[in-house]
Amino acid sequence: xxxxxxxxxxxxxxxxxxxxxxxASACGGDDDGSGxxxxxxxxxxxxxxxxxxxxxxxxxxxxxxxxxxNTAFLVxxxxxxxxxxxxxxxxxxxxxxxxxxxxxxxxxxxNMSSLIAGLVNDPSFPFIGVTPEDAEHAIAGQSFxxxxxxxxxxxxxxxxxxxxxxxxxxxRWGVAADHVHSVGFSLGxxxxxxxxxxxxxxxxxxxxxxxxxxxxxxxxxxxxMLSSFVSWPAPTHGNSYAQMVMHGGTxxxxxxxxxxxxxxxxxxxxxxxxxxxxxxxxxxxxxxxxTAPAAGMMPVQVFEFFxxxxxxxxxxxxxxxxxxxxxxxCTFYGGS
Numbered sequence: 001x002x003x004x005x006x007x008x009x010x011x012x013x014x015x016x017x018x019x020x021x022x023x024a025s026a027c028g029g030d031d032d033g034s035g036x037x038x039x040x041x042x043x044x045x046x047x048x049x050x051x052x053x054x055x056x057x058x059x060x061x062x063x064x065x066x067x068x069x070n071t072a073f074l075v076x077x078x079x080x081x082x083x084x085x086x087x088x089x090x091x092x093x094x095x096x097x098x099x100x101x102x103x104x105x106x107x108x109x110x111n112m113s114s115l116i117a118g119l120v121n122d123p124s125f126p127f128i129g130v131t132p133e134d135a136e137h138a139i140a141g142q143s144f145x146x147x148x149x150x151x152x153x154x155x156x157x158x159x160x161x162x163x164x165x166x167x168x169x170x171x172r173w174g175v176a177a178d179h180v181h182s183v184g185f186s187l188g189x190x191x192x193x194x195x196x197x198x199x200x201x202x203x204x205x206x207x208x209x210x211x212x213x214x215x216x217x218x219x220x221x222x223x224x225m226l227s228s229f230v231s232w233p234a235p236t237h238g239n240s241y242a243q244m245v246m247h248g249g250t251x252x253x254x255x256x257x258x259x260x261x262x263x264x265x266x267x268x269x270x271x272x273x274x275x276x277x278x279x280x281x282x283x284x285x286x287x288x289x290x291t292a293p294a295a296g297m298m299p300v301q302v303f304e305f306f307x308x309x310x311x312x313x314x315x316x317x318x319x320x321x322x323x324x325x326x327x328x329x330c331t332f333y334g335g336s
Contacts (some may be wrong), residue, residue, distance in 0.1 A: 061290030062168035069109070069133075076165045078135060082165065083113040085129035086173075087120045097127035099181045099306065100162065100195070102188030102319070105145050107134040112188070115299050125307040128173065130165055146191045148214075151232045153198040155325025158191055162199055178204055178310040183302055185209040185292045186263075193270070194232065201237035204311035207244040207302045209292035210324070212251055212266040216273040219266050224259045240278040240335055242309045244317065245270055246297050248278065249287040263290065275335050280309075280316045284330040 045202040061073065090096065103112035113131035120129050134145035135157060147157035169175050180202050184192040189211025196206055197215050212219050215232040223230065247267035254261045264285065271283045282305065286294030293299060304325070308317045318332045 038086050047210050058171045062171045065168055073164070075157075075161050076155075077292070079123030080135060080161050081109070081131075081133040082161075083131040083133075085113060085117045085120045085131070087126040087128065089126070090128065090173050091239065093126075095176040096169075097125065097176045097179030097181070097306070098166070098169055099127050099303070100165075100192070101129060101131040102146070102158075102182070102191040103131070103134070104184075104186040104188050107188075112185075115293070116303075118141060119299060119303055122303065125303055127179070127303075128169060130169075132161060132165075144187070146187055148190045148194045149229050149231075150189065151194055151198065151214075153233050153236075156194070156198055159195060159198045162195060163331075166202070177202075179306070180310060180311070181205055181207075181306045183207040183209075183299075184211065186211070186290065190214070196241065196243070197232055197235045200235055200241055201239045202311075203239065203241040204313075205242040205244070205306055205309040207246070207305065209246045209297075210248060210263040210267075210290055211245070211270075212263065213270050213273060216269055218269040218273065222259075222262070222265065226259055235277065239311065240280070241283075241311065241315070242280040242305075243270075243274055244282045244284065244296075244297075244305050244330075246284040246286065246292065248289040248291060248294075249285050251287075251289040255289060271333055275333050278335040280318070280333060280335045281333045282318060282326075282330050283321065283333060284327055286327065286329060294327070296325065296330065301326055 028261060060336045065084060067084055069081060069083050071079070073080045073082065087096065099116065101112055101116050103109060109131045113129065114133070116129045120127055122259050136143040137145060137147040137157065139149065151157065166180070181204055182192040182195055183206065184190070186209065192206050192208050193211045193213045196203060197213065206308035213232075214220055214230045215234055220227050220230055245267045247264045249264055252263040267283060271281045274281050284297050286297055301323070304323060316332070316334060319334055322330055323330055
């Protein structure tokens with residue numbers, strides 16, 4: 001795997017005069033992959049991720065899920081698509097860890113899934129990978145991919161997609177409830193952080209490349225007039241999932257008119273914010289700007305982090321030092 005995956009790079013070709021400062025990868029196209037046929041239908045709610053060993057009753061739309069691209073998966077009346085990367089023994093073993101994987105603005109699930117597909121059979125941490133495709137969430141008539149701006153926990157589009165996929169995965173193959181994770185880059189990192197707020201009771205650990213918590217007032221205070229577009233609830237759960245927070249240093253920025261967004265500042269703000277709520281944080285600065293992944297912060301290291309930190313861990317395995325293959329720029333901060 002190359003040190004810098006070209007499909008995760010940001011593009012300065014994205015125009016100003018829009019909210020694209022939130023953007024990450026504009027690379028890739030609108031190809032949504034070839035994959036298999038999709039599940040249709042979709043549930044009507046639920047918490048998702050109960051974790052178990054599957055079950056004898058599998059809803060038809062859950063039974064229709066296949067490895068590869070799934071389309072026409074109905075969630076609250078909207079058809080959604082996502083890629084499933086499945087371990088070889090998915091039908092005969094389990095329950096399985098689950099990792100959600102969110103792409104940056106303008107990118108595609110097909111591109112993003114290529115970063116995790118080769119890891120699902122890692123004997124030390126086999127897992128089911130879920131890479132959603134965005135539904136072109138619109139603000140003022142323009143698509144911003146994910147519903148991560150004005151957030152209502154019960155009805156948020158991405159949180160509800162998470163709910164319904166988790167229900168199906170548990171019915172079909174069984175979910176290891178202590179190993180549910182999420183990772184994303186830029187706008188996808190913000191989606192991961194948003195799920196930490198709205199569905200954080202279910203996560204063991206998460207990871208974000210150039211993300212941001214917009215429930216953190218230190219972040220929204222930097223947005224100026226753009227803050228009117230952003231409204232998140234405060235976290236209401238008490239689950240102290242761990243998080244790997246990665247950024248590209250002082251050049252990890254995007255200019256939007258009079259506002260320059262500094263993702264490195266968001267990362268530092270969020271380390272303090274998360275620590276204050278009891279979350280352990282690994283904070284990393286790869287220094288490469290608004291791009292990912294980077295040496296020592298590759299998917300291999302992210303999944304090593306996930307493997308070592310199941311939900312409910314009382315004492316972090318990283319309190320005494322990080323693994324030797326992690327970037328030297330990474331520092332562990334224990335939660336309060």
